[in-house]
Amino acid sequence: EIVLTQSPGTLSLSPGERATLSCRASQSVSSSYLAWYQQKPGQAPRVLIYGASTRATGIPDRFSGSGSGTDFTLIISRLEPEDFAVYYCQQYGSSLWTFGQGTKVEIK
């Protein structure tokens, strides 16, 4: 089973700043199988990025994903007030699905 480790656990930033979130896999993951989600308090997660770098429908272009193998990154180029939330990476491999433990992006 592939384990996803996200870092940092918490990111304290101000609106307008750039956020860089990391997701590291315990073994190689196909880029096609890596997704990112945003979750706000009391809400279900929302998919932001799939296939490591493809933005889901309606997702603003300030969100971008990259990476390959075991290292993947989500970048929010300029934080808007609505972007402060928890972000999860998720992978599919060996017929199983796993999530990372999340990164909280909070207002500094």
Add this chain to the structure above:
Amino acid sequence: QITLKESGPTLVKPTQTLTLTCTFSGFSLSTSGVGVGWIRQPPGKALEWLALIYWDDDTRYSPSLKNRLTITRDTSKNQVVLTMTSMDPVDTATYYCAHRPGLSRYYFDYWGQGTLVTVSS
């Protein structure tokens, strides 16, 4: 428009079996590649994938919970049912069902609102 909604008990006792139903609309679970998964989230903690059923009735389970889970579907009712045996207080969580969009799509694009299940005597 795709929607999913979870239903089931809000409180179960330790050792009991939990049965949750996901009722969906806007897609068919007979369409090639489509799947419905269950994911849970203990209060203040991370998401945990539990199980998934595919359009062809293939099923997959989290290895750590495999012995306790069963996922089935009723295509005529547009429902997916998850049963979890031997419930324990650590199973207290919000349980979500979610839609896997199709072949070569390895993510969940639509989620239910979630249902909080508390395990307590």
